Amino acid sequence: MDVDNQVVAEIEARLGAKFVRTGADTEGFIEDFWGRAWGRTLCVAQPGSTDEVAAVMAICHRHGIAVFPQGGNTSTCLGAVPDVGGRSVVLALGRMNRILSVDPVDGSLVAEAGCILADIQQAASDVDRLFPLSLGAEGSCQIGGNVSTNAGGTSVLRYGNTRDLVLGMEVVLPDGRIWNGLRTLRKNNTGYDLKHLFIGAEGTLGVITKVALKLFPSLGPMTTVLISFDDIADLTSFTEPLRRSFDTAIIAMELISGSEVRIVNTIFPDLNVPYDPETGWFLLVDIASDAPAGVSDLLQEVLGAAMEAEKILDVLVAANEAQRASIWRLRHSVTEAHKKYGMGMSHDIAIPIVEIPRFIQTAGSKVAAAFPEAEMALVGHVGDGNLHYNVMFEMSVWNAIPDQMKTRKAVYKVVYDIAASMNGTFSAEHGIGALHVAEMKTYKPPIELEIMRGIKSLLDPDNRMNPGRVLPL
Structure with missing residues (x-):
């Protein structure tokens, strides 16, 4: 038996064959939400517990196999699908969907990573509490992915990003060891706060398996x-x-x-x-x-x-x-409408709030001059400075463009350069995924990349966790 088949056999022996997908059964796990990218994988592993995640991770570590963690696969940045190499395992956490505790007095909820965000919102509501994270994909996205991407959404103005809503977590490390930081404490000043390494890391440092979340009083009318x-x-x-x-x-x-x-x-x-x-x-x-x-x-x-x-x-x-x-x-309905309307280049920029009108005016004139056939469509969380500046092409126009990748990069550069000139960022809440790794090298200060590479090499020296995502190596 060759190594690849042995890996699949070992995972099947640990999870049971019905929870390991191969071949045509991997459809739906190897392409992104937008239908823009496809990958290949040895198998899709669907663990039902933290111990099973740890077992899969240990198997992959032993055989040098890459792992692509996947939640609801709603990433807008190609962060949740495997690469085209094929020597990888997709770790889909949808079976780990239990809410483990809800404590209205403590103001906390503990859930497995595969819980749908809307189900967490409802569990909080059932005890007259609020979990405020809210976004368009809340009916299908999973809380592990929300935490891994530090999702923003429409309530950031009052409650902050996902990072501000997480009290603790449990994480399986690349070698299969389990770090249990699943606490609901509001204060714990005992050295580095490790949970923040994994929030926003997009699965490049480990697999979040459980999260402890803050609950708030229910809102009035x-x-x-x-x-x-x-x-x-x-x-x-x-x-x-x-x-x-x-x-x-x-x-x-x-x-x-x-x-x-x-x-x-x-x-x-x-x-x-x-x-x-x-x-x-x-x-x-x-x-x-x-x-x-x-x-x-x-x-x-x-x-x-x-x-x-x-x-x-x-x-x-x-x-x-x-x-x-x-x-x-x-x-x-904006995201779903864009998917059906045409080819859109969505920009998840953030700038100082005071610069919003100037950014929109500047970007509008520069994009129109460079791409007269495009249409600008914008939604934005104006209270926190995060704008989704969408440059839309009707499909007939897009299909007539001979070098679509060159055009895509040129559009990104126009918009991101303007944001950078206003002391802003090219990624506010969607993350980096595989789509914006080049922008990390362009816009991120070298000292920040050096520190990030140091953290990556400590936890994942073989670069097996979601390789090709977030960090230019």
Whole structure:
């Protein structure tokens, strides 16, 4: 028996053959969500416990086999699919989907890495608590992947990124050893806080198998507002008064371009959100308060002044939960709409909040000059400076481009250079994956890369964990 077959046989002996996929049965695990990249693998291992993960890791370590950890496979950066080499194992954690404890008094929840994010949200809600991480893929993404990519989402303005929501974790190291840091302590000042090495590492240092998460008090009644306006230069004239007036009661503040709304409505014409198709921009705001009447009065005061100054065109306040859900469906349908609409280059940049209007104006003019056939469509977490600047090509236009890779790189460079010039970053919440490794070398200071390589070589000296991702070697 050759080594590759022996590896598969050993994994089957440990997990059971029904939980090891080979050949055609690996479909769905070896391509990314967008259908942009495919890989090959010896097998897809589907462990059901931490001990089984450790056993698979030990087998792969012994035989020098690469491991690609995979959660819900919703990465936008090609971070969760294997490479084309074929001498690898995909470690799919979907069977490890148990919620192990929910403690409303401690304000904590412990779950296995394969738990769907929406299920964790519901488990918190069942005990009148809130787990605030929220993003478009929450019905299919897994909490292990959320932690591994330090996911952001729409509630960062109040609650922070995933990093701010993690109390502890359990991790299987590349050689199969288990580190148990699964604590729910708020304070533990005993040296290096190791969990932060694995948060955002995208599976390049080990496999997160369990996480302990912070829970928060449930929110009061929510007021959802959709503000329309035409000039991006006017953005801060009403967002800053809103933030001063409502402070931490603002849960989300989402910027959506009119072009983005039109794309979503083209793909999903049943969206029941009234809007003028000629409007340039929309701002979606969620405000939580136990006194919604007071919110309404203050909104009228703050936005009334902006409307009198002709900074905004219209304000739609959701009249009920159904209308609120429709407005948020518009926001959360963006990714799926892009996938069906055409070829989009999504940029996950972050810049200082004060620079948002200037970035949009600068990028708009430079992208239009370099790629006149492209359409800009933008959504952004304007409260934290994270913009998803999407450069869209209709498929007929894209298919006529002779060197698509060259065009893709040229688009990235235009947008990322502008972000860097404003002291920003090319990746705010999506991560690096395999898609943006070159940008790490271009935009990351050499001393930071040196430190990161040192950490990688300590934990994974053979570069078997998610190779080709995150770090240019």
